[in-house]
Amino acid sequence: MKSPELQILSLNAFSGGGASLAPDVAALVERRKKSFGAGSVLFYDEPLKIVRAEGAYLHASDGRAYLDFYNNVPTVGHCHPKVVEAVRRQVGEFNIHSRYLFDVAHDYAEKLLATFPASLSNLVLTCTGSESNDLALRLAKRMSGGTGFVVTKTAYHGNTATVTEVSPSSYKHGKPPSHVRTVPPPDPAIFGNDMAQGFADAVAAAITGMEADGIKFAGLLVDTIFSSDGVYADPPGFLKAAIEVTHAAGGLFIADEVQPGFGRTGTGMWGFARHGIEPDIVTMGKPMGNGYPIAGVVTRPEILSAFCGDFGYFNTFAASPLATAAALAVLEAIEEDGLIANAAHVGRHLMARLKRLQAKAPITAVRGAGLYLGVEFGTEDGPAPAIAKGLINGLRYRGILIGAAGQYGNVLKIRPPLCITIAHADMLADAMEELLG
Amino acid sequence: MKSPELQILSLNAFSGGGASLAPDVAALVERRKKSFGAGSVLFYDEPLKIVRAEGAYLHASDGRAYLDFYNNVPTVGHCHPKVVEAVRRQVGEFNIHSRYLFDVAHDYAEKLLATFPASLSNLVLTCTGSESNDLALRLAKRMSGGTGFVVTKTAYHGNTATVTEVSPSSYKHGKPPSHVRTVPPPDPAIFGNDMAQGFADAVAAAITGMEADGIKFAGLLVDTIFSSDGVYADPPGFLKAAIEVTHAAGGLFIADEVQPGFGRTGTGMWGFARHGIEPDIVTMGKPMGNGYPIAGVVTRPEILSAFCGDFGYFNTFAASPLATAAALAVLEAIEEDGLIANAAHVGRHLMARLKRLQAKAPITAVRGAGLYLGVEFGTEDGPAPAIAKGLINGLRYRGILIGAAGQYGNVLKIRPPLCITIAHADMLADAMEELLG
Numbered sequence: 001m002k003s004p005e006l007q008i009l010s011l012n013a014f015s016g017g018g019a020s021l022a023p024d025v026a027a028l029v030e031r032r033k034k035s036f037g038a039g040s041v042l043f044y045d046e047p048l049k050i051v052r053a054e055g056a057y058l059h060a061s062d063g064r065a066y067l068d069f070y071n072n073v074p075t076v077g078h079c080h081p082k083v084v085e086a087v088r089r090q091v092g093e094f095n096i097h098s099r100y101l102f103d104v105a106h107d108y109a110e111k112l113l114a115t116f117p118a119s120l121s122n123l124v125l126t127c128t129g130s131e132s133n134d135l136a137l138r139l140a141k142r143m144s145g146g147t148g149f150v151v152t153k154t155a156y157h158g159n160t161a162t163v164t165e166v167s168p169s170s171y172k173h174g175k176p177p178s179h180v181r182t183v184p185p186p187d188p189a190i191f192g193n194d195m196a197q198g199f200a201d202a203v204a205a206a207i208t209g210m211e212a213d214g215i216k217f218a219g220l221l222v223d224t225i226f227s228s229d230g231v232y233a234d235p236p237g238f239l240k241a242a243i244e245v246t247h248a249a250g251g252l253f254i255a256d257e258v259q260p261g262f263g264r265t266g267t268g269m270w271g272f273a274r275h276g277i278e279p280d281i282v283t284m285g286k287p288m289g290n291g292y293p294i295a296g297v298v299t300r301p302e303i304l305s306a307f308c309g310d311f312g313y314f315n316t317f318a319a320s321p322l323a324t325a326a327a328l329a330v331l332e333a334i335e336e337d338g339l340i341a342n343a344a345h346v347g348r349h350l351m352a353r354l355k356r357l358q359a360k361a362p363i364t365a366v367r368g369a370g371l372y373l374g375v376e377f378g379t380e381d382g383p384a385p386a387i388a389k390g391l392i393n394g395l396r397y398r399g400i401l402i403g404a405a406g407q408y409g410n411v412l413k414i415r416p417p418l419c420i421t422i423a424h425a426d427m428l429a430d431a432m433e434e435l436l437g
Numbered sequence: 438m439k440s441p442e443l444q445i446l447s448l449n450a451f452s453g454g455g456a457s458l459a460p461d462v463a464a465l466v467e468r469r470k471k472s473f474g475a476g477s478v479l480f481y482d483e484p485l486k487i488v489r490a491e492g493a494y495l496h497a498s499d500g501r502a503y504l505d506f507y508n509n510v511p512t513v514g515h516c517h518p519k520v521v522e523a524v525r526r527q528v529g530e531f532n533i534h535s536r537y538l539f540d541v542a543h544d545y546a547e548k549l550l551a552t553f554p555a556s557l558s559n560l561v562l563t564c565t566g567s568e569s570n571d572l573a574l575r576l577a578k579r580m581s582g583g584t585g586f587v588v589t590k591t592a593y594h595g596n597t598a599t600v601t602e603v604s605p606s607s608y609k610h611g612k613p614p615s616h617v618r619t620v621p622p623p624d625p626a627i628f629g630n631d632m633a634q635g636f637a638d639a640v641a642a643a644i645t646g647m648e649a650d651g652i653k654f655a656g657l658l659v660d661t662i663f664s665s666d667g668v669y670a671d672p673p674g675f676l677k678a679a680i681e682v683t684h685a686a687g688g689l690f691i692a693d694e695v696q697p698g699f700g701r702t703g704t705g706m707w708g709f710a711r712h713g714i715e716p717d718i719v720t721m722g723k724p725m726g727n728g729y730p731i732a733g734v735v736t737r738p739e740i741l742s743a744f745c746g747d748f749g750y751f752n753t754f755a756a757s758p759l760a761t762a763a764a765l766a767v768l769e770a771i772e773e774d775g776l777i778a779n780a781a782h783v784g785r786h787l788m789a790r791l792k793r794l795q796a797k798a799p800i801t802a803v804r805g806a807g808l809y810l811g812v813e814f815g816t817e818d819g820p821a822p823a824i825a826k827g828l829i830n831g832l833r834y835r836g837i838l839i840g841a842a843g844q845y846g847n848v849l850k851i852r853p854p855l856c857i858t859i860a861h862a863d864m865l866a867d868a869m870e871e872l873l874g
Contacts, residue, residue: 025538028538028539028540028543029538031543031546031547032538032543034558035543035546035547035550035558035559035560036546036559036560036561036756037558037559037738037741037742038559038738038741038742038744038745038746039559039560039561039741039745039750041536041749041751042536042537042538043536043537047537047538048537048538049537049538049539049540050531050533050537050538050539050758051530051531051539052530052531053530053531053532053533058531058533058537059531071533071534073533073534073753073754074532074533078531078532078533079528079529079530079531079532083528084528084529087524087525087528088524088525088528088529091516091520091521091524091525092516092521092525093488093489093490093516094487094488094489094490094495094496094515094516095490095511095515095516095728095729096487096490096495096508096510096511096515096728097508097510099478099479099480100479100480100484100485100486100487100495101462101465101466101469101479101484101485101486101487102465102486102487102488103465103486106465106468106469106472109468109472109473110468110472113472121471121472121474122472122473122474122475122476123472123473123476124473124476127564127565127568127730127754128564128565128568128752128753128754129753130568130752131564131565131567131568131596131597134597134598135596137598138598159568159572159750159751159752160568160571160597160598160599161571161574161575161597161598161599162597162598162599164748169749170748170749170750171747171748172746172747172748172749173747174747285753286753291532291533291754291757291759292532292754292759293564293730293754293760301474301475304474304475304476305474305475307475308475308476309475309609310608310609310610310611311601311607311608311609312478312606312607312609313476313596313607314478314596315565315567315596316510316565316566316722316723317510317564317565317728317729317730319473320728321487322728322729323730
């Protein structure tokens with residue numbers, strides 16, 4: 001049996017055969033294989049060549065506009081005028097590392113930190129979510145004195161050597177080293193109705209297991225909406241008990257907000273807020289610069305100080321004027337465009353439509369919050385990734401982009417730019433209804 | 438005794454006391470301490486607030502223009518019109534991850550790969566030099582079956598957990614783990630006149646040492662101009678013998694071109710070319726996007742394939758239209774502006790002036806190639822970091838920005854944008870002459 005990640009990749013990946021490609025696409029695929037080799041992963045049996053983007057739409061070389069329900073990076077909309085303008089202005093003024101002073105990094109840092117509980121008052125800027133999680137693991141190890149981490153079964157937290165170890169979904173074979181222990185995703189099908197207790201017990205058992213093997217616990221690391229596990233948001237507050245277990249065992253709680261952060265869940269800026277908890281470390285990335293590479297770690301000053309006493313840490317491209325100007329424009333656009341309220345409003349409507357669809361389709365669950373929804377497919381034979389794969393390609397030919405997640409790749413992952421409208425949500429629901437009919 | 442990195446940092450770092458700061462600078466320093474906490478490192482006793490940049494100059498809030506002999510990222514010049522125009526155009530068209538197709542990533546990849554030996558035909562794009570070195574270590578481990586690396590004594594290769602282990606200069610106390618062994622920098626004061634043999638013998642001894650401890654050798658990783666060790670370029674070709682030792686022991690040679698790459702040495706695009714060698718893996722970063730975060734790993738297809746058989750690797754922000762458009766403009770600017778020839782020409786002139794200065798100042802060596810030069814200070818009492826520190830601050834007040842490197846922080850590190858002129862080089866040499874007089 002193939003590993004989960006391999007299933008997810010193959011579910012949506014270009015296989016190199018099958019569909020006959022348009023000449024411009026075929027030519028690019030050949031160039032791609034030559035330069036990028038085994039590192040190349042393309043979406044779709046018939047890959048898309050993008051030529052332009054705006055708002056909720058990507059425009060392809062086939063002359064069609066594709067409604068984007070996949071991309072969580074351009075969170076305020078593709079080519080948002082405010083972000084475009086900020087980048088165009090700053091790139092012509094200056095762009096330099098942060099060992100010099102300049103205003104915009106501090107305007108940004110203060111505006112960002114104001115969205116966190118008061119205890120989380122220090123920010124380290126990095127370039128990618130991977131760099132943020134890599135640093136977060138080091139902070140947690142230093143503060144706890146431990147080395148062991150608990151993560152979920154199909155977790156993905158990034159691509160550095162160290163972060164891959166806490167990302168079971170990246171293993172094509174084999175499994176994470178012994179200092180990494182996994183717990184099941186917070187699925188009612190596994191834990192029943194008392195999710196808080198069930199998930200906390202699983203975390204406690206994982207800690208007990210690693211300590212029995214002589215590995216001191218350092219922390220619990222979860223994506224607060226469990227994206228790659230298949231999108232789990234409910235019931236609000238269920239994470240609280242697991243955090244208490246983590247703290248009682250001397251570990252730190254790292255909230256990975258790379259995917260749920262910046263308003264996507266529709267209930268505030270951060271996914272952890274939904275659970276009424278205060279993380280020790282928060283990491284963020286993807287939507288932070290609407291595509292400009294910027295990411296960050298927010299933590300308590302004493303956690304950062306302890307680490308900085310041991311190691312020099314400097315990140316050349318991070319906290320630059322250009323990165324922070326782009327990111328500041330994103331924060332302003334989220335506010336000015338009312339995107340958190342929009343995520344809640346459109347997400348609620350889409351959730352209701354998907355739940356109605358559930359009554360007449362092989363859908364085993366509709367989950368999520370705001371504009372991060374998961375639609376799980378299954379039949380009496382179990383998880384049904386073939387249905388998800390059929391939908392992904394079927395929706396592509398109907399002009400809608402989407403992807404899959406979960407251990408079996410049977411969960412349709414809905415995470416559009418936050419600027420989509422009720423009409424866009426209806427276009428997705430209508431198309432799914434037709435395809436599943 | 439403080440560790441090398443601590444010395445280097447304190448040599449040029451803002452100490453928080455002493456100079457009375459301009460009100461705008463003092464206010465920013467306070468905001469900075471609050472938001473960035475222990476993670477903040479600022480240059481100079483009296484930090485600079487930057488408001489604008491162009492060509493070889495940074496303009497500060499004190500109304501002065503500072504000639505930049507420090508920054509190796511804006512390699513084609515601050516706010517180069519070609520790069521500014523490329524970013525301004527692409528950011529308004531589209532910016533998305535590379536699981537879709539688009540032209541510019543391939544136009545870039547092919548132009549970049551054409552600068553490498555034919556065997557090095559696959560490119561993985563990342564966002565930072567740290568991510569590139571992190572991936573390179575994984576590639577080398579997979580291909581060699583080993584885990585042990587040899588690096589130089591004061592090496593710096595980046596900031597991830599794994600890359601910090603091969604960066605002795607990042608340790609404020611303690612030292613790298615046992616799978617990392619160090620060799621002295623290629624200094625004639627250590628190895629005498631037969632540098633090739635001496636350095637190769639040191640690498641061989643390090644490999645023998647690790648294998649005696651049961652650690653299988655994976656590779657030799659060096660910055661091909663040994664930047665943080667204090668800048669060592671000569672004699673051309675000396676690295677060849679060490680690479681032969683590496684290959685004979687079953688290891689891979691990783692050339693870290695993050696600092697010397699993209700024409701800085703004046704003898705071609707890459708530092709390794711100076712040594713007539715063909716690396717197994719090449720990493721690059723800093724100047725690649727003239728400040729836009731883009732970095733990369735170039736290797737042989739079979740090395741990349743082996744790794745990709747084990748792990749999924751995807752980098753969301755890398756290989757994007759915006760990143761590759763910026764990087765393509767950099768390659769074009771290097772060509773069109775004749776920057777490699779300029780690095781050779783201006784570098785030769787500056788080297789000659791510095792060597793003349795050596796006769797009348799406490800300079801123990803002038804080293805380097807092209808526009809990466811090192812001026813080492815010492816007296817009969819040994820290395821003289823105080824002279825380097827005095828010069829760094831003295832030059833700042835004369836309107837010239839510069840930094841230090843080396844185990845003792847006694848090497849003035851000269852690495853300006855490659856667009857500087859003979860007149861600029863004379864300004865630096867004149868100012869140094871005055872200050873040392």
